Amino acid sequence: MSVSPWKKPFSEIDDQRDIVLPPALIKRSAQARQNTENFGDLFVSGRNRSMANAVIDMLHQAREKVVVSSFLLADKELEDAILAVARKGVRVYVLLASEARLGKEDSEGEFEKAVLAQHKEMLKSLVGYALFRSAPHFHAKLVVVDPDTNPAGMLLTANLTKEALERNEELAIRLTPSEVSEAVSYLKWAMWESAEHEMVDPKQHFRAVSPLGIVPHPESLTAVVATTSKSNSLREMALALIKQARKSIVVSSFGWDKDHSVVRLLCERARSGIAVTVLARERVSSMPALVSLAEAGAQVLTYRWLHAKAIWTDGDVAMAMSANLQADGLDHGFELGLKLSGARAAALKRCLDVWIQAAPYQVIERPKLGDLEGKVRLWRDKRLEEVDVQRRSEFDLGDVVADSADQLIAPRPPKSQGGPLLVLAHEIEYRWSAVAPSAVAKAKEVRPSSKNDTPSTPFRLPVLREPGGRVVVAVKSPKELSLAREVKAESGAAAIVLAQGVLH
Template identity: 25%
Template sequence: MPEHLDLGSLVAPEGYFLVREDAEPTPFVAAPDAGGPYEHRFTYRGSDTSIKRAAVELIASARRKVFLASFRIGDRDLLDALLAAVDRLRGGVYVITSWTEDSMRRDLASVEDVEDIDVQAQKKQFDQLTRRGIALRGHEDCHAKFLVVDDHRALVSSANLETSALADTPRKRATGENGVLLTDPAEVKRLASLFTRLWYSGCTWTALPGAEYALHRRVPVPSPVPPPRLPDGPGVIWTCRDGAGAERGVLAALHDVIARARTELLLATFSLVGIRDRPELLVEPLRRAIREHRVDVRLLVRGRNNIASHRADTAALAELGVRIYGDSDTHAKGVIADGRYGALFSANFDAEHGLFDGVEVGVRLDGHAALTEAHRYFRHAMTHADLRFASGPTQRDLDRGLGARWRRRWPYPARVPVTAADADWRSLVDAATAGPVLWEKDAEGLRLYVADVVAVLEPAARTRRRLTVHRAGTDAGVRLRGWFTERAGTGAAAQKRGFCPALLVREP
């Protein structure tokens, strides 16, 4: 039986996002607008972000009507612009949100791109809007984020219209977002027609303007305008499924752009959902691009260590040969091939909603200057991404760099002498075949969680610890998933947890 147990060399059976020690936070500086019907807009940490400025300016310029779709509305400047518009236009401001009485009752922490949501604060925002005369309806499947003013100009982006997605603040860094300002009359009109379709035939909740915020059930009715058609070339694209059928323009654009790639393919998403279960949506097209043309495929993705399926989908893409760039702040979505073909959109690479179902909106930008800027934005975000993905990290890797707010470095020596009874030592050695091996320190002492056992390490001398082993009620992997889902700062031990990289040496 070995008298040395190197926990630090154990390999985790799952992939994780680790902190990049060489990451250099660098703002993204936009190039001057080149003009034309499409202009790139963005947010990025430490940068002079432009999605918010474009949204506020559009709303301030409205002379007849404002159409707005967003999951959340929380930025103060944007709220003030909407309230000023409804006063100036004596109405004429229409908002679609996917927040409904049902979704407000759900555990919002489980919603795809919602973190740290204050339900009451969001309801207060909507109450303010409706009391001032803004018409608001709820569409339970609408994840699109877009703004149309006077059928003349529009903004399509990945950003929910709330502060963290629109600007840096002293309390929170800006979320990375991508978007397009549209001035092409035909495309803006098509987007307005899509909003009208959603307003009449898709929204199942409504709030009465001028009244206290309360959503009431409504029965959808046919839209008074004919449904817009998806474009054959550059223009507005969408995912939408209703009584008129399923339209999957975002998925079609994604597949078409991937098929055109010959040297480089840039992909970006906040989340990955179900792509291993539906390989035809993303895995197989990427496999063909890599196998047939040896395309250099790169993915910018949020480092969501708390979502096991997200990490598993990321690992599946890494196994294909996709280079993964994890980031703590990105929420941008898009696809660009060879810098020539591409689209930006609100949809995640999601087999359940974004690509196949729900309501999403984007813009195909082949050959336009806005695509060149979006390409430069994605390359910058990848170069300065703060996380890397490791398919099989060791305990030492996880101790040094797991991307999680609760992780703390192992606070004890790398070599830990222990004394232990034969049975306890044997139980620990037999259990320690793979990671994770977790440590936790609280008022009750220091514990290691290994597979289905817990090892208690009590001080026995100046340098040695007495080790005793017991059966744990929870497997270490299950315990780890629980730590990921806990809110930061909860529990007495929340600040004293991590991965154990120690070499345990059993002494007589």
């Protein structure tokens, strides 16, 4: 392709590496997650179903009583185990969230329609074998067997669904007999004094129930803490743990509330120099809190499916719990937490370390464009927007008409029409071309002034007056430019232009 003599290219490079972007989720160079699912008395979820199998084995050992508390129940093997022990004459009690809340739960894929359908089928298969009691605020996750004779139990962060037990990042802790006793005291109170509906007859749906008024609320327990309508010992334990940390804190949670006292305290501790590490699920509703934590200096790491709730500090005391770090969990609802120390606190730390090393994304509060590359999610306009950051990009700004054909010079045209950044790239090469001006269609020829009213001789090249009054010299080829400059000086013309019909 031939190069036009009436067009001159220009380019400039903008270095954008120091531009500060909105908060972002960036991909980490994370290690592959280990397949370990058992850390002594602590279990984590996974494809090997170690956590699920530990619960199922415990259920099969039941001889008198089983108590299950979960937001919902949708795992076939667990259902089969509950049904099997019930058919042997074991009494089974199940605490669940109300069906009305299940349908409205904002959980980003936690309870899809298929899971809810399986949960409802579970109710049909187990009703008549188990007593179900529900309330919209029931959120604790716990399984205990034979609490009065041969106590065993497991406190979980996971709902008893296949997805939670196999896919999510979840925790479960095996309880000691004394911890089972404490947990059951909360379960008894919740079942008989806090439940709002009951299902016991296969021919009936859930029916409203009233508190019995005879089961006391637990007081002054040692290991198990709770959120109930009468207690916030779980929240107080969370605050105490965070306050007592000397150098480091690790916190994992599904839900986060920026304005909650626990989250605010975490921000304060991070600003004071404590090494705070946060593990969270990637949720739009959690981003304001996660950004605040990152701004305070915390390391904020995210997973797609993380659901575990736990707090570990270097004060040798930790806690696993069902509560999210928000009002609906720490201030109201029915939640349970378990204090951990010694070997079990150390086991929790080992598990959290595995997740920290394998976390795929990190929240950066004010990243520089030059520190990012590839797919990035920016937090702006209250949403996560996926963008692609390039090392270098080229952008054609088009043609700019020069003032005169003999001086093909034009400044760079505006680079952006819709925002501060036209392209997310470390460097952008902007290209444009200066093109010669063309004669205006209605311009009229101008001749030199004559003496004695005799006809004047035309200029050696056409000289034209444009409708706006500007006088120009018209040329047809670059060979005429030298002469055009002379004519321009003779005629007092302002510029040299291309004659009609001459192409750029």
